[in-house]
Amino acid sequence: TLCSHMRTLRVDSRTIYVGHRPCHDPEAFIPPKFCDNRIVSSKYTVWNFLPKNLFEQFRRIANFYFLIIFLVQVIVDTPTSPVTSGLPLFFVITVTAIKQGYEDWLRHKADNEVNKYLVTVLEDGQRMRKESEKIKVGDVVEVVEDETFPCDLVLLRSSREDETCFVTTASLDGESNHKTHYTVPDMEQDLLSLNATIECEQPQPDLYKFVGRMHMYRNNQESLGPENLLLKGATLKNTEKIYGVAVYSGMETKMALNYQGKSQKRSAVEKSINAFLLVYLCILVSKALVCTTLKYVWQSQPVFFSVPTEIGLKYNLMYLKMFTDFLSFMVLFNFIIPVSMYVTVEMQKFLGSFFISWDKDFFDPEIQEGALVNTSDLNEELGQVEYVFTDKTGTLTQNNMEFIECCIDGRQFVFHCCIPSLVLLVSVNPSPCGDNEKEELFLRALCLCHTVQVKEPAGREDGLGGAPGDQVDGVLGQDGAKCHPAELRGFIASSPDEVALVIGAMKYGFTFLGMESNSMKVMNRNNEVETYQLLHVLNFDPVRRRMSVIVRSKSGDTMLFCKGADSSIFPRVRQHEVERIRMHVERNATEGYRTLCVAYKLLKPEEYALVDTELREARLSLQDREDKLLKVYNQVEDNMSLIGATAVEDRLQEEAAETMEALQGAGMRVWVLTGDKMETAKSTCYACRLFQRGTELLELTVRTLEDGGRNREDRLHELLLDYHKRAVQDAPPVKAGVTRSGQSPGDYGFIIDGATLSLVLNSSTDSDCYKTLFLKICQNCTSVLCCRMAPLQKAQIVKLVKCSKGSPITLSIGDGANDVSMILEAHVGIGIKGKEGRQAVRNSDYAIPKLKHLKKLLLAHGHLYYVRIAHLVQYFFYKNLCFILPQFLYQFFCGYSQQPLYDAAYLTMYNICFTSMPILAYSLVEQHICMEALLENAALYRDVAKNAMLRWGPFSYWTLLGVYQGLLFFFGVRFLFGNPALQDNGQVFGNWSYGTIVFTVLVFTVTLKLALDTRYWTWVNHFVIWGSLAFYTFFSFFWGGIIWPFLRQQRLYFVFANMLSSVAAWLVIILLIILSLLPEILLQVLRKPRGTHSRQVLHTHTHTHTDRYYPHKHTHTHRHTHTHTHTHRQVLPPQTHRHTDTHTDRYYPHTHTHTHTHRQVPHTDRYYPHTHTQTGTTHRQVLPPHTHTDRYHTHTHTHTHTHTDGHRQVIILANKSLVKRTSL
């Protein structure tokens, strides 16, 4: 009864009976019910697939609309048969259903694989093989090495002696390091006789949290934490086998909970589509209303319009009749709403996203991975980004830490790697030697205060404990010569800082050898092994920004070592020590290093006893454990003494500066959001050229707030107003679309820190006023740096910008768990497959291996996707408008009788077959400006900024075009039909011929219009464009060539063939097509902004060559491939150039060997004598004069760059001075 009592008491926790054995009172044992261990990721079963899937599909507004149209057609006497809308709808529904069914089948398969997997369960003392899905909560499960855990288990026993086991969670969060998990302390050896209950919290998705308590029969209690919990999906490593009791099963495992619904992001393009849809819906309704009204006006005329034609028109139920007439008109014109657009857009997004994952430029040889697309819905959003929020560590920087220097007790030490091992520590400030004790304490602290593991050497299978030893000796021997022994030693840690510190300590002579049953081994300078018992680890968390360990040395001293950010350490140490070190820390931070302070504290035995009990108590508590722990931590980590500080360098990511420059050139505002210190972050910003020399920095930090010595809020108010005045009011008004290239005088950078930000956002008075001021300032600044940010604050900032006026499109990029919130918050979230696990990647919409890939992702892919989809949407509306407009106009000539102009087959097939493929192909492969040019010239991105192609301007242009063409089609044929005797045998054409001529003109015009818009004719375009037209012709012959047995009406029998036999019909078709396209051609010729603009800007990126023929100074920039389409008319003498050049780059020393091959396509264009497109900016280099070969105009420059990292780069380039020269 106790057990059940307990269960009812605490609803927010669950009780598990280990091995299903009742705890105290066998009589009253009621086995609690939990869900079984079946993983169900599938949505449907065989039985509910049809209704459920249909229901879900008809929830979509477009499908529902067409269902309604279909029903109206079935019920009311409408002009078109239900087939015309039923068939496309059926097609769409079926295709979607098949796709979803297939996906669900895959899920079923995967589920089955997991669910039918055989596992070993201990049942009544016997080992049973069971299917994984039959595991019940409370079962004791055996897992052997390299097996994954079938459900969430609490580790009861391990085959390892130290009662630990190792797991990797690569499939959960991507972290491939081995994590140590511990068995429940004081566990009985015999699991069969174990009588215990586990009480733990209800399932929750946080992978890193678990709170529980285990009651054993002996009546002792043990607290359980995440270190005891083995998660489903993780794999057992380095451990022969373990036993664990299932606590969460099936859909309640943390893994399953984690995979449930992220909120879906929708792109801005969809909003535009909906707006346009509304317009077209209005057009549709008004058309139907006009026709209905006119019909009744016309019919009420005293002259009864045509006796032989009117059939049994009854005037009772007039209103009902009017209503059905209205519905009929709606049905007749319903094609104006492009149902197939939804399908095409979906297909375009789905297929288009493959190009991102296929792009080999996104492939990173280091991690052997390319880009990853998690959401294809946002492709076009990549071309609309206005604000980029980037994390610093791991995103702008490599997160590849190297220990640079340390400062011990106010003295600075720099490590010199190439001096033989004897001089390990070099004191920069000459000082009395003999402070060795402090030094050693500092190094010991570095060796002990961490959570680093020693990676096992390859080939050794047994436990980790025995790993070090001789291996280390060998390494140490070479230590002096080898600067990076880490590769040999191999440390694994969750944060690279820690590894850098441990490696740094190793270089100074203190080597961490590893953990062995709760004791840490450290080899000191005298090659003696010191052993420390690890008593407690006070884990790192981003809020405290520090971590500590409590260890006991051999001599019995209990010490606490703490390391953390200066801001979190300085208040907790004795103040007189701070000043000496603060200077160093700040200097290091300014240089862009990551600094950490190290402090220690000697704990008296009674002090430790108190701490120990408090810690244990806090860990045992089931509720608010975090808070309680935090309280104890804060209490313990106080009054320490500061030993020193470390500086770790975090190198900039490859091409970080160039990427940032390109983004800014593309008109994006880059905000750096980091948890790092201001100084460090600032220097990174300078290095990334986010801030430049001329940038005026507006600082809004705790420091500036405290300057005035007044109330913080007053000062904040004052500063905000001041900055607002400077940055917003006095700044010259920024014209929309004007390039801010180079550093204009009004170039501001803004810096704010976390504390101030919360003051701005949460201040009690005028909070809104501050917020808007802040936002206005920031939006007028070139770059904004937010430092000392908590993860949630990052999201807050993103949200602030996202919801500001004009709702700009935001993008967040980050690599760590602390960036997840902002990645989820922003319109587009980008994860970097960095070193801090896979959390960011998992939550992102797109994942790329490196920051530099962002440039191509946005400038090339994003831009193209946007242009493609925008064109697709506009085109769909346009082509349906000029499709339906003639049908509307026909009503005026057929007595408003809803007579369709086109045959039902044409009505149905128009959007499905005749005109769908060209636009789909266009929207997949079109490059109105080729990728290289887009990358080369970031400013092109501004052309499409702010949804430029889907605003009302372009929309009305397309609509007008549709109306113009629709009118032309109809009236052109109308005039032709003034005399319907169109054949040379005097025979006449009827109404179906009329419709067929209009339809033929329509199909050809609409397809050719797309052909006119196509700037990038690949074989795909040729195939689908000419293929569609051929298909239309073929289909028309076919459809009109057979008496269809299933049709009662053979309206089109030989209509098409007869049409083609009429010269007049041919002539009118040709005339109308040309006349329809004429304004479009004219506009394209006259409005050359896109063409010329891009070209002119491109010209600014030309090289100046210095050599015999063309003097050029080569400030060139390179990437993998440069393509030039270089076209001019001049004839040049043959010339030969050859050059090799070697140059050094401050950041990446490498040798380039250039071989130029220039290919120029002679081209007869007098407007643009030459077009060139060239891409890439990476390193700036000055080349000596070089030689290259060319024969008249077809010459090719091939630069072959051989990099130190092994990949070859081929550059083809051309110069522009060529033109200049000959024109002189």
Add this chain to the structure above:
Amino acid sequence: MMASSYNAKEEDGHVAVPVGGTIKNKKPDNTAFKQQRLPAWQPILTAGTVLPAFFVIGLIFIPIGIGLYVTSNNIREFEIDYTGTDIDDPCFNCSQSFSWNNTRPCTCALDFSLDHPFESNVFMYYGLSNFYQNHRRYVKSRDDSQLNGDINSLKNPSKECEPYARNEKAPIAPCGAIANSMFNDTLDLYYVHPNGTRIQIPLSKKDIAWWTDKHVKFRNPGNNPNLTAAFQGTSKPINWRRPVYELDTDEENNGFINEDFIVWMRTAALPTFRKLYRIIQKKNNMTPTLPRGNYTLEVSYNYPVRSFEGRKRVILSTISWMGGKNPFLGIAYITVGSVCFFLGVVLLIIHHKYGSRNNSADIPN
């Protein structure tokens, strides 16, 4: 292992992309398609490329237009309205009847003269105005299977034919409103010889309908040469005077394959239309088909149009390679050609004036 890749988010049938799972740990293929580097033709429409096109279009269209216009003008066309709305009109008396089923035929004769001889074959059309043959309910009121000779449809006309599907239980053949309202005036043409004698001009009723209609689409039921038997059990359309098998005495032009009937069944596109009625074949090269002079049109006036204010007319026309007289095409071609030519000139000027400036603007940077 439960892979993350199959975990497709399926909201609203939205597509999840299980790309990651397949691409992982694999270098993307370096194919031109996947790298979006397919060889491509990149045309840019500029004044330079369009100019010649405009000139060419202009140069082609204007002659075509002139040709069309001249051709159209050379076509002889004569039109005479015989509705008889005015009291002076010869057919006024006949037109007063609103009824379809006048047993007494009413005839009237119209005299007219041709100022110019019609040299080649002359096509005789009847024209109707304000007759909405393209009214939806009218257009669909037919049964093509019945007309195709399907026995089943003959006995059970399609619902579309309602209310002209059955006449007192007997199925109507041909059913539907179109057939029911078939044009039934008879037109005869006489040449009034200067010496006063009237010579009847032979009118051919062959080849007035589309060949495919006459030979494939329309067929008499069964293979019974005896049409009377074939149409046994059916009723004639209400407005008809004779059943369908008595439309003509010629076996090849009777029943459903009567060409007048077929022509009527091809519904017109617009409420004012003409339909081919007869062809006057040219006899020899020496004499014009219709010489200059006086003619008499004798109308057996059966078709009531007064009720819907319709008009009836007869058109005599010659035909060219482009069909009947229609100045529209010629004018349109001339206009479009001129516009293109004009635009070409304008572009040429622009090109010369601004093009060079454009070039020079490109060069210095």
